[in-house]
Amino acid sequence: MPRRERNKFVKRGQIIEISIEDYAFGGKGIGRIRNEHGEFVVFVPNTLPGQLVKAQIKKSSKKYAEGKLLEILKSSEDEIEVPYQDIPGAPYIQLPIEKQHQYKKQSTLELFKRIGKVADIEEKLDEFVSSPNTFHYRNKMEYGFSAIGYDRELKTDVDEFTLGFKRRGLWWCGENLNKDSGLFDKQVEDNLKNIREYCQKSGLPPWHGPKKEGFFRYFVVRKSYKTNRLLFNLVTTSNGLDQFHLDEFAKYLVEIFEERVAGLFHTINDEIGDRTIATSGSINLVYGDDKIVEELLGLNFEISMKSFFQTNPKCAEKLYSKVIDYALENKASIDNNIVLDLFCGTGTIGQILASKAHNAQIVGVDIVASAIEDAKENAKRNKIDDLKFFAADVGKFLTEHPEYYNKIRTIILDPARAGIAPKTLKKIINLNAERLVYVSCNPATQARDTEQLMLAGYKIKKLSLVDQFPHTAHIETVVLFEK
Numbered sequence: 001m002p003r004r005e006r007n008k009f010v011k012r013g014q015i016i017e018i019s020i021e022d023y024a025f026g027g028k029g030i031g032r033i034r035n036e037h038g039e040f041v042v043f044v045p046n047t048l049p050g051q052l053v054k055a056q057i058k059k060s061s062k063k064y065a066e067g068k069l070l071e072i073l074k075s076s077e078d079e080i081e082v083p084y085q086d087i088p089g090a091p092y093i094q095l096p097i098e099k100q101h102q103y104k105k106q107s108t109l110e111l112f113k114r115i116g117k118v119a120d121i122e123e124k125l126d127e128f129v130s131s132p133n134t135f136h137y138r139n140k141m142e143y144g145f146s147a148i149g150y151d152r153e154l155k156t157d158v159d160e161f162t163l164g165f166k167r168r169g170l171w172w173c174g175e176n177l178n179k180d181s182g183l184f185d186k187q188v189e190d191n192l193k194n195i196r197e198y199c200q201k202s203g204l205p206p207w208h209g210p211k212k213e214g215f216f217r218y219f220v221v222r223k224s225y226k227t228n229r230l231l232f233n234l235v236t237t238s239n240g241l242d243q244f245h246l247d248e249f250a251k252y253l254v255e256i257f258e259e260r261v262a263g264l265f266h267t268i269n270d271e272i273g274d275r276t277i278a279t280s281g282s283i284n285l286v287y288g289d290d291k292i293v294e295e296l297l298g299l300n301f302e303i304s305m306k307s308f309f310q311t312n313p314k315c316a317e318k319l320y321s322k323v324i325d326y327a328l329e330n331k332a333s334i335d336n337n338i339v340l341d342l343f344c345g346t347g348t349i350g351q352i353l354a355s356k357a358h359n360a361q362i363v364g365v366d367i368v369a370s371a372i373e374d375a376k377e378n379a380k381r382n383k384i385d386d387l388k389f390f391a392a393d394v395g396k397f398l399t400e401h402p403e404y405y406n407k408i409r410t411i412i413l414d415p416a417r418a419g420i421a422p423k424t425l426k427k428i429i430n431l432n433a434e435r436l437v438y439v440s441c442n443p444a445t446q447a448r449d450t451e452q453l454m455l456a457g458y459k460i461k462k463l464s465l466v467d468q469f470p471h472t473a474h475i476e477t478v479v480l481f482e483k
């Protein structure tokens with residue numbers, strides 16, 4: 001066997017200090033090691049150009065290495081102070097939003113050039129859409145309880161009752177959220193420490209990650225921007241439940257949030273996996289209503305604790321408007337035609353499109369049966385007919401419905417982060433539609449699918465980037481492909 005050449009720059013496990021010089025797609029900072037052997041690239045996720053960081057090498061190849069961020073030793077000159085508690089979910093909150101946009105735009109277009117092989121992608125850019133709310137834009141948060149905390153000064157884990165988020169890179173450590181993180185609801189987050197103290201006083205233990213035992217596990221909150229109401233879910237194990245008074249806890253929430261409390265659920269999760277929902281557990285309504293209502297572009301959507309809904313609803317309106325604009329740009333291909341809404345989730349896009357194009361017939365397909373149930377209910381409530389929904393895998397659905405081949409002019413695609421499976425993409429290509437409106441929450445997989453679509457004769461007519469998640473590395477894209 002040939003011996004692997006020794007890396008002349010870094011070793012796996014090595015801790016290095018490195019200056020970040022550039023920004024790559026997905027929030028990876030690029031640092032460079034220069035020595036007598038030449039220059040070597042190290043990617044460090046969640047870092048920024050201008051920072052000096054301490055990182056531990058996790059992977060290394062001949063061409064580059066990837067390190068895990070351990071500590072920011074020096075901030076970038078671009079960073080500013082913000083009045084929020086820093087959390088792992090908002091690594092770029094100290095970077096002015098315009099600068100965040102610049103990095104996201106450059107790195108996403110670069111991806112289409114490199115992976116999608118679209119050399120003239122800059123010329124296709126229609127719009128970079130900003131989020132209407134830069135701060136406090138999320139409608140859902142999941143806070144975790146932990147029996148192990150982290151002391152930032154001593155830089156070590158400590159026994160502590162915590163409620164907040166995991167310490168970055170330390171799965172067994174929680175960190176208290178003591179005030180507003182700037183992402184979700186200020187009143188909820190400013191009161192999280194009171195909720196933690198209430199739970200701690202019960203004497204019941206929080207979840208201990210390594211031992212996989214404890215009582216309190218998660219506290220989940222959903223918010224409606226239309227009504228400003230809150231839906232809560234307390235997730236615990238059953239071990240000690242007879243000593244905790246859920247009704248009293250509901251009263252305590254009403255004391256704090258008054259009429260904003262829509263309802264409280266209680267979930268029992270005795271499974272050891274790190275999830276809020278248990279496959280074999282139960283979820284019961286303890287107080288109030290089991291749903292909140294959200295409005296998007298004039299339509300109402302009921303949101304239950306389990307259903308998927310866009311996390312930044314105000315920006316989702318902008319995203320969906322873009323999708324509808326692209327779909328309606330050639331109205332002749334919609335009118336009196338069937339439009340496929342593939343990976344439709346709760347059918348939001350299809351319903352909005354149907355409300356604007358009355359003589360189109362929309363067919364939505366999603367693999368999650370409960371999302372399809374919600375889609376049907378929402379369509380009924382919004383009095384939108386001419387919609388059909390199927391709970392199925394898109395690939396299987398297309399095999400079982402040959403009647404759609406050569407009959408569809410417009411397809412809307414909004415797959416999950418993994419993109420479209422190659423076999424399913426082939427079936428979609430075989431439908432022979434004139435136009436595809438492809439929405440993606442992961443442009444890396446969309447750029448990969450772009451190459452296949454271009455080989456099949458599609459061209460990018462235009463694309464927009466939508467900043468659905470300020471202060472993170474995420475970006476959504478809407479691409480209009482035409483044959």
Ligand SMILES: C[S@@+](CC[C@H](N)C(=O)[O-])C[C@H]1O[C@@H](n2cnc3c(N)ncnc32)[C@H](O)[C@@H]1O
Pocket residue numbers: 308309310343344345346347348349365366367368371392393394395414415416441
């Ligand atoms: C980004 S979400 C779509 C959201 C939807 N357009 C909306 O706005 O509500 C992606 C969806 O793809 C669905 N999905 C993932 N794999 C699938 C498959 N193989 N077949 C059908 N649907 C799938 C997921 O259940 C999820 O609802």
